[in-house]
Amino acid sequence: MALKIRLGNEVLLKENMGLIRDKKIGLVTNQTGLTSNLSNLVDILLSHSEINLVALFGPEHGYRGDVQDGIEVESYIDKKTNLPVYSLFGDTKSPTSAALKDIEIMLFDIQDIGVRYFTYIYTMANTIESAGKVGLPFVVLDRPNPLGGIKVEGNIVEEDFNSFVGNYALPIRHGMTIGELATYFNEEFRMGVDLRVIKMKNWQREMYYDETSLIWVSPSPNISTLDTAFIYPGTCLVEGTNISEGRGTVKPFEMIGAAWIDGIELSRELNSRKLPGVLFRPVYFSPLMSKYKDKKCEGVQFHTTDREAFLPVLSGLTLLEVIIELYPDGFEWRELSSSEHHFFFDLLCGTDKIRKGLVKGQKAEDIVKSWEDELLNFKGKRERYLLY
Template sequence: KKPTPEMLKNVDVLMFDIQDVGTRYYTYIYTMAYAMKAAKENGIPFMVLDRPNPQGGKHIEGPILEPEYASFVGLYPIPLKHGMTIGELALLFNKEFDIDADLTVVKMKHWKRKMDFDDTRLPFVLPSPNMPTVESTFVYPATGLIEGTNISEGRGTTKPFELIGAPFIKSTELEEALNSLNLPGVTFRAASFTPTFSKHQGTLCHGVQLYVTDREKFEAVKTGLSLIKTIHDLYP
């Protein structure tokens, strides 16, 4: 996770140029933090090429990480949906969490906080296999919470994090229960799928597909918690 002194031998500058998705438990931001620490320890300048937050920079949601639970899926006390760009996170980590690297952030041109990724008109190149679309990034702060359960979060399908389900769920029952909550900016459709890998691999699962109908109104963290509670209540 952290570059060794041997890896950094003869390195003049360490550059980070990776697309983040705007959610605390996406680990690329902690790879950056560890690399910044290694750069500091080895006297190497660190440069970050800033990139847009796909979810935009206006909406911040969810609790702050409690430091005693720090790990590679949550290293620093920031909100679950943090609203920052990768360059802003680098500046925050460096100053507030005492990394103190020789840091340069190359800023973006023309980016505004209100922009989501579609507004940039840039091509979305999937940053990892289970983050294939801009839509994936929007539902990730909600359905990423499912990963800690025995419910499939859609890994092994073409719609990871948009599809959630398990063999024991009744899809129409769950669809009706979730839609009756009238959660803002999202609707649910009954769906069945068979994951090709990960949880419930090769087994038919029943559940729902999330459709974000209004990105401005959508409350990802509230939706994720409502999803978990509803499944827990229906299928204890």
């Protein structure tokens, strides 16, 4: 029988309380900041007489995880704990010096999903930088990468396209835990913080989240299952277009479509490509919010049949390749109103080369092959930061 995985927060509570005892603590967390038996870390810390938790910091979607994507969150006093909750997805995306002035140590406990677009990792990076500037120790309570720690996919972000959905020379699927990323950020980009990662016990790199015996808690409102998380590295790219990524349906990022798509035609063409580990079926839906709100849409649902074989980035790019080919009059790139970059898709991709390649009719498989060398370089670079 496999040994039970102990999360970083559980190792802290059992073996490392001396790190935080009698210190004023700031904690970056959200609804995923739980132990393996779903006890809330905030509640546990507040119940200890020798622990002084003085402030909370919340990422995108808010401290309670109840805010939709991209919506700015204000700072407030939490009624349940009477603690200030400083928003790191509002007027500022970094802790201010005023918010940090009474803190002696910062903790970070948030479940990431292992994908470059997911903004929690940039909240962590910004907080590491801010803590480094004022000499605050920073402690990451490590958690599994739900997609495992072996596979790495996607291109590397180009520096000119750094944003809050892509930065730090990461590929789309990086195969690192949040603690490994913290070490990579701090050392590779010279953030200068006194960093400590509280490692998990008994987690292995080849484990997917449902092989850990840990209970899945949605890390954001639209990533409600592990199946969604596996598909997300590919279908999040749809956010940069006028295609619905399924927000406002029961299967966001799994069901993709638009009012001008023929679901039967699209599923037939995608299945003919024989993409590894995935099948497509036609679907019909009317989103309750976001793109095509209350309009009848057709499209496809992704069904993964083999997680080991499935390549979400290749599948997502093939989806776009086929839609552009079948529906050139309906398809559009999502434009940005105020940015040095014209298209949101380019920020998601960390380059404009992918969009330009698709426009010219370049095949998705050729686009993927074009970044093999840079991906190999990243794999070599990340080796020194792997903790498991």
